[in-house]
Amino acid sequence: MKKAQPWIGLLARLILGGVLLVAGYLKAFTPDKSMMAVRAYEILPIWFANVLGIILPWLEIGAGVLLIIGVAIRYAAIFGSALMVLFIIAIAQAWARGLSIDCGCFGGGGTVDPSQTRYLEEILRDTGLALCGLYLLRYPLTKFALEKKPSQELALGE
Numbered sequence: 098m099k100k101a102q103p104w105i106g107l108l109a110r111l112i113l114g115g116v117l118l119v120a121g122y123l124k125a126f127t128p129d130k131s132m133m134a135v136r137a138y139e140i141l142p143i144w145f146a147n148v149l150g151i152i153l154p155w156l157e158i159g160a161g162v163l164l165i166i167g168v169a170i171r172y173a174a175i176f177g178s179a180l181m182v183l184f185i186i187a188i189a190q191a192w193a194r195g196l197s198i199d200c201g202c203f204g205g206g207g208t209v210d211p212s213q214t215r216y217l218e219e220i221l222r223d224t225g226l227a228l229c230g231l232y233l234l235r236y237p238l239t240k241f242a243l244e245k246k247p248s249q250e251l252a253l254g255e
Contacts (some may be wrong), residue, residue, distance in 0.1 A: 102238075103236075103238060103240045104239075104240055105232065105236070106239030106242075107240040107241060107242075109229040109233050110164045110167060110170065110229075110242070111164075111165060113161075113174070113229040114163070114164025114165040114177075115165065116161070117158070117164065118162060118165065120154075120157050120202055121153075121154040121156070121157030121158035121161060122158060123154075124150075124153070124201075124203075127204060128150060130201075130204060130205060130206060131151065131154055131204075132146065132150030134150065134200075134205065135147070135150040135201070135206075136150070137191075137196070137198040137199075137206055137208060138191055138196070139191075156176070157180070160173045160176045160177050164177065164233075166243050167239060167241065167242025167243045167244050168243050169244065170237040170242060170244055171233065173233075174229075175230070175234060177229075177230040178226075178229075178231055181223040181226045181230065182227055184200070184202070184223045185223045185227070188200055188220055188223070189220060191216070192214070192216040197210065198214070199214075200219045202219065
C-alpha cells in the first residue's frame with residue numbers, strides 16, 4: 098500500500114483539482130449565472146449570495162490549479178473538501194425543502210423542472226470529491242507534485 102499512496106494521491110489531486118478548475122472556469126466568465134445559481138438555494142442574503150457567486154469560481158480555479166500542479170496540497174485539499182461539504186449541505190437542504198434547482202456546479206443553475214433535479218447524484222459526487230481531499234490531507238506527498246515536503250503546521254502524525 099505504501100508504494101501505491103503517491104499514485105493514489107496523484108489521482109486524488111487530479112480528480113479534485115480538475116473538477117474544481119473546470120467548475121470554476123465554467124462559472125468565472127458568467128457572473129450573472131453564477132450569482133443566480135447561489136441565490137437559487139435561498140440560504141444567504143441576496144447581496145452575500147451575489148458576492149459569493151462572483152468570488153467562488155475564482156477560488157475554485159485557484160485551488161484547482163494548486164492541486165493539479167501539486168503546490169500547497171494540504172491547504173488546497175482542506176479548501177476543496179470543506180467546499181464539497183458545504184455543497185453537500187446546500188444541496189441536501191434544497192432537496193429537503195422541495196426546491197427544484199440545478200446545483201449550478203458546472204455553470205447554469207437556478208430553477209428547473211422537478212424531473213431534472215439530480216440531488217442524490219450530486220451529493221454522492223461531492224462526497225467522493227471530499228474524500229479525495231481528505232486523502233490528500235492525510236497523504237500529501239504525491240507523484241509529479243512540485244511540493245516535495247508538506248508543510249509542518251498541518252502534519253498529521255507523520
